[in-house]
Amino acid sequence: MISVKEALKIVEANAFVPNISEVPLLESLGKILVEDIFADRDFPPFDRVAMDGIAINQKVESFKIEFTQFAGESQKFLKSPENCIEVMTGAVLPSGCNTVIRYEDVDIQEIDGVKIAKITIPLTEILPGQNIHRKGDDRKAGDTLLKKGLKISPPEIAVMASAGKTIVKVQMPPSVAVISTGDELVEITVNPLPYQIRMSNSYLLAAALERVGVKANLFHLTDDKELLFNKLKEILSNHDVILLSGGVSAGKKDFVPEILTDLGVKKLFHKVAQKPGKPFWFGKTDEGKTVFALPGNPVSTFLCFCKYFLERKNESVILDKDLFFKPDLTYFVPVKTYFQEGKLMATPFEGSGSADFANLTDCDGFVELPAENQVFKKGEVFEFIRFRF
């Protein structure tokens, strides 16, 4: 049995290599960028007026207003340095001007058909060059705006829009099949017999996948060797990544590992020193497709998915209660988190074990308690795996 650390390392080293595709800008949201994005021009592209007001050349008490420079107009010029130009936020700074005074600090009156602006604050408060966002101040043409490898969030979308990037090269999500197994499971539309339960794991995983931009195909297979072989063969041929739940433990109908091996999926590990989720099986085909055969108990399924499939985030939490756990296993406990003065606190909900998933609805994630320790004290810090965003 390998450790959680080793298992994670194997999963990461054998991750399915995503396809690269070019997609329209807004479709790139949430995906990994695989090209650098450069500024095609300076940011801002011109000396940009940053406040509505007047643009001046010389600091004097009052100015004749020559005209107005609006945003979206080509650059005008100040005819006489004693005068001023009314300027609007977003406009090009007129040539001949070097400072912008906002409307709040001037009084504009029309006298004999001539518009005069009078400064209403001490002249000493006007700083040369104020309220101008200078050409290239943020970025120069040719600068790298975004580096490949990052995950695209709304600010990156805005940056690409402003650089005219309408088509973006990104990693595409894998095509994923979610397969539940187990003869006791029935469809959620069915009224179960006393010894049956409705399937919930495939819905759990489908929802969790959708959260990260993956539309999964759902299947249910009964514990029948021939059926498992034929159906898994077909599903493997149509998908990049397979998430199975159930059928990986010591039971007499736990055929999944055997059938996967028969289908040419190479086992990379089976069983991890953790609770819940110990029977987790992970393998890979020659073509690089990966199979996560997760234990069937809902909490185990979900923990393994969150720990081994989702992107890692380096979050940590502070326990607000002591915990004890004797076995030499990494112990994952559902926790409810809350902020206390900038600290992320975690209240553990041990519940009644790996089949009790109803208490996950009170929780935000799992805390990871290392196998080496048996006592986990209030106030100690541990790794946190968030599942609620």
Next chain:
Amino acid sequence: MISVKEALKIVEANAFVPNISEVPLLESLGKILVEDIFADRDFPPFDRVAMDGIAINQKVESFKIEFTQFAGESQKFLKSPENCIEVMTGAVLPSGCNTVIRYEDVDIQEIDGVKIAKITIPLTEILPGQNIHRKGDDRKAGDTLLKKGLKISPPEIAVMASAGKTIVKVQMPPSVAVISTGDELVEITVNPLPYQIRMSNSYLLAAALERVGVKANLFHLTDDKELLFNKLKEILSNHDVILLSGGVSAGKKDFVPEILTDLGVKKLFHKVAQKPGKPFWFGKTDEGKTVFALPGNPVSTFLCFCKYFLERKNESVILDKDLFFKPDLTYFVPVKTYFQEGKLMATPFEGSGSADFANLTDCDGFVELPAENQVFKKGEVFEFIRFRF
């Protein structure tokens, strides 16, 4: 000019009242549940075997195995109390049995066609009732599983699946129009003239809305009174919520507040004591439609959207650097966060003001620094508004 706190209170008190709809289970993900969900049966619905192994009635050294109880089979019964039944995880506990011993702790051999299980651990280590997940242990039939008002995440999807909830009553997202204004803006497909810039705000907002499950319709309107009136009228009639950017400040072509008033949108406030985003205008129609007229600078637009439109989360961060800000305004600064021993630390990126959105790509959210203070010391805790998930 009102405070951030007052502005937020007004926005919350006047939020668009969402439509209620019944959607298929998986479509309810990320939405607000508007009905309580009850357990239609006990969880688990039967005494459930929690380990593969044997089920016994009496603690003795060895047992004759009568047969196997598989998951998905109706309940069998132990004929003789000295014997045992092989049981699989997820199966009903056979009647006449009260304890399950996992395979790891027994040795099974076939002697003269009879299968015998011998216990391989001290009998004292076997606890009566072990490895059985009792009927109703997690929830009883009729118990409330989920309360209305919560946001549906994957665990809630799983709970509803197991309760047979195929159709769920939820709040539907509003229909949202995103409108950028400004004569200096051109489409992202266009090569801008020297005094033009490509529009980025509508892409920013569209992406941020998509993150919360809202597909927005995008529009661009130039600074023309008649056009603004006619187009805004049409857009208002087709949408529940309008997000405008630009045209709300003191500029001569800042027609937005005036036109909105002409269209019967009642102003609830204009200008908030904050930086960036001071010119924010907020209003509501008689039919309850809301209009967020956001300032046009990208950082202002985004800050106002995150602070006033997105769901509040009660996160706080610890500054890792001193900040100074003199004006009597709430100051929102983009920050990059990281975890340090369970504490969420924040490095501020003041950048070059509200038009410099390129530095948002280095950040995760905004820290909110109260107007009352001018000095914000390293180590102090402030409210955090996350925009990167």
